[in-house]
Amino acid sequence: MREKSNTSRTFLLPLAVGVAAVTLWWLLCTSGTWSPTQFPAPREVWAGFGEEFQQGRLLHDIGASLFRVGTGFGLAVLLGVPLGLWLGSSALARLALLPWINFFRCLSPLAWIGFAILWFGIGHKSAIFLIFMATFFPLVLSVVAAVASIPTVYFRVAHDHGFGSAEMLWRVTLPAIMPQLITALRVVAGVAWVVVVAAEMTGAQEGLGYAVWDARNGLRPDLLAVEMIVIGSIGVALDWLLVQLTKIRSVRWGYER
Amino acid sequence: MSDKPLRLHNVSRSFGEVAVIQGLNLEIGHGEFVAIVGPSGCGKTTLLNLLSGFDKPTAGTVERFGQVRTVYQQGGLLPWLTAAQNISLGLRHIMPKAKQDQQLQDLLNLIRLDGFAHHYPHQLSGGMRQRVEIARALAGDSDILLMDEPFSSLDYLTRLRMRQELARLLALRPRTVVFVTHDIEEAAQLADRVVVLTERPAHIQDTLAIELPRPRNLTDPAVVHATHHILAKLGLED
Numbered sequence: 001m002r003e004k005s006n007t008s009r010t011f012l013l014p015l016a017v018g019v020a021a022v023t024l025w026w027l028l029c030t031s032g033t034w035s036p037t038q039f040p041a042p043r044e045v046w047a048g049f050g051e052e053f054q055q056g057r058l059l060h061d062i063g064a065s066l067f068r069v070g071t072g073f074g075l076a077v078l079l080g081v082p083l084g085l086w087l088g089s090s091a092l093a094r095l096a097l098l099p100w101i102n103f104f105r106c107l108s109p110l111a112w113i114g115f116a117i118l119w120f121g122i123g124h125k126s127a128i129f130l131i132f133m134a135t136f137f138p139l140v141l142s143v144v145a146a147v148a149s150i151p152t153v154y155f156r157v158a159h160d161h162g163f164g165s166a167e168m169l170w171r172v173t174l175p176a177i178m179p180q181l182i183t184a185l186r187v188v189a190g191v192a193w194v195v196v197v198a199a200e201m202t203g204a205q206e207g208l209g210y211a212v213w214d215a216r217n218g219l220r221p222d223l224l225a226v227e228m229i230v231i232g233s234i235g236v237a238l239d240w241l242l243v244q245l246t247k248i249r250s251v252r253w254g255y256e257r
Numbered sequence: 258m259s260d261k262p263l264r265l266h267n268v269s270r271s272f273g274e275v276a277v278i279q280g281l282n283l284e285i286g287h288g289e290f291v292a293i294v295g296p297s298g299c300g301k302t303t304l305l306n307l308l309s310g311f312d313k314p315t316a317g318t319v320e321r322f323g324q325v326r327t328v329y330q331q332g333g334l335l336p337w338l339t340a341a342q343n344i345s346l347g348l349r350h351i352m353p354k355a356k357q358d359q360q361l362q363d364l365l366n367l368i369r370l371d372g373f374a375h376h377y378p379h380q381l382s383g384g385m386r387q388r389v390e391i392a393r394a395l396a397g398d399s400d401i402l403l404m405d406e407p408f409s410s411l412d413y414l415t416r417l418r419m420r421q422e423l424a425r426l427l428a429l430r431p432r433t434v435v436f437v438t439h440d441i442e443e444a445a446q447l448a449d450r451v452v453v454l455t456e457r458p459a460h461i462q463d464t465l466a467i468e469l470p471r472p473r474n475l476t477d478p479a480v481v482h483a484t485h486h487i488l489a490k491l492g493l494e495d
Contacts (some may be wrong), residue, residue, distance in 0.1 A: 023264065035286075079468055112265040151332060153333050154330050154335060156311065156327070156329070156336075157327075157333055157335065157346070158335075159311070160309070160325070160326055160327055161346045161347065162349075162350070172335070175335070176335075176337070178337065224283070248375075250337045251337065251375070252336070252377065252379070253336035253377055253378065253379045254336075255338060256379055257379055
């Protein structure tokens with residue numbers, strides 16, 4: 001009973017805020033406070049949606065951006081998690097590599113745009129490279145920190161029960177960091193989605209970032225608003241997908257203690 | 258099987274300059290329940306680590322016959338495994354699977370938690386968690402239980418209940434037990450023999466045998482007498 005009202009609240013409350021915001025937006029536009037060239041009215045943005053959709057551009061751009069984020073983020077997870085686990089288990093490797101990983105983490109991915117275009121040209125590859133550079137290093141550091149915070153008693157228990165070193169990794173270290181890993185994936189996926197838009201502004205001729213750039217150059221604030229609404233919504237949807245991982249029963253301990 | 262599954266001969270352990278244990282001799286008999294008490298920081302946990310083989314002595318020898326399991330002070334259950342999966346860790350060498358399942362069910366019945374088999378540790382109370390830990394340590398063919406202040410994080414009443422529970426379980430599944438505690442009453446109520454350690458570097462100050470069948474009442478005159486004796490040895494009672 002109580003759960004049901006909570007669920008309806010989680011949808012109804014944000015929806016009410018959204019409706020209020022759009023109403024306010026509409027009122028400001030009709031009262032003539034802003035000129036339509038500076039601030040598009042809801043009706044124009046709605047029409048922009050139709051235009052983008054009918055030309056097939058919108059879905060194409062969404063597809064391109066999602067492909068780049070999926071590949072860049074996927075590669076970062078595939079390489080970053082094992083590297084983080086290894087660094088977490090080897091003090092010597094940490095000593096040697098952590099300062100450098102931290103160095104690259106501190107470099108804004110946007111600083112790489114020049115090299116990305118020089119090395120990979122314009123298109124998928126350079127955007128994927130930029131997303132990888134933006135997500136790989138923070139992910140590695142999160143995994144290292146998560147491994148460092150595992151209570152030693154878990155390893156002792158595993159040792160008492162005759163776990164080998166491979167079992168230690170797969171059946172102790174990895175499940176022990178899962179709650180923190182999921183949180184890190186959420187943060188890093190958010191970064192990837194922000195970066196793809198920036199990367200596509202200069203290094204691509206398709207994708208939502210390119211569409212933003214194109215709308216700006218074409219002096220089309222209505223389309224600019226369309227792209228921004230789409231970018232924000234997809235970002236929220238991606239995060240929602242990753243939040244579903246926190247509902248796995250064997251990771252609940254990390255969130256309910 | 259040896260009649261002395263645990264033997265420490267002239268064992269010393271130091272960390273750098275700091276000698277934690279010095280020249281300690283101790284033999285523990287098969288099925289015996291030995292409690293180790295002493296001032297805090299005197300090296301009780303170091304001794305347990307030496308007994309379990311997790312740590313090596315700087316001098317002397319530690320002999321161990323049989324499979325050792327440790328019950329930790331708190332949080333020794335793996336939080337991503339259910340109560341049943343945690344207990345099954347102790348059964349993982351048992352084949353075939355049907356036999357393993359049967360033993361798991363027996364253990365769950367034994368600790369009276371069969372309704373909680375699929376609960377995760379964070380969904381259980383402190384006392385229930387310790388019962389699961391004990392069941393895991395008793396599982397399969399373990400011979401020696403090392404218990405490192407297993408009840409110290411529980412509230413007083415739960416602690417008293419867990420002492421009765423441990424005595425009951427050991428009557429059903431006898432094991433050789435080394436029980437480290439700072440709770441003198443607990444030692445007197447549970448142990449066949451109480452070993453009192455000195456300040457660091459630890460060696461044995463006194464050994465007290467308590468010949469009274471378990472389970473014992475906390476207020477049994479023999480338990481009270483033993484408690485007094487230990488407290489006097491530690492300089493806490495006249």
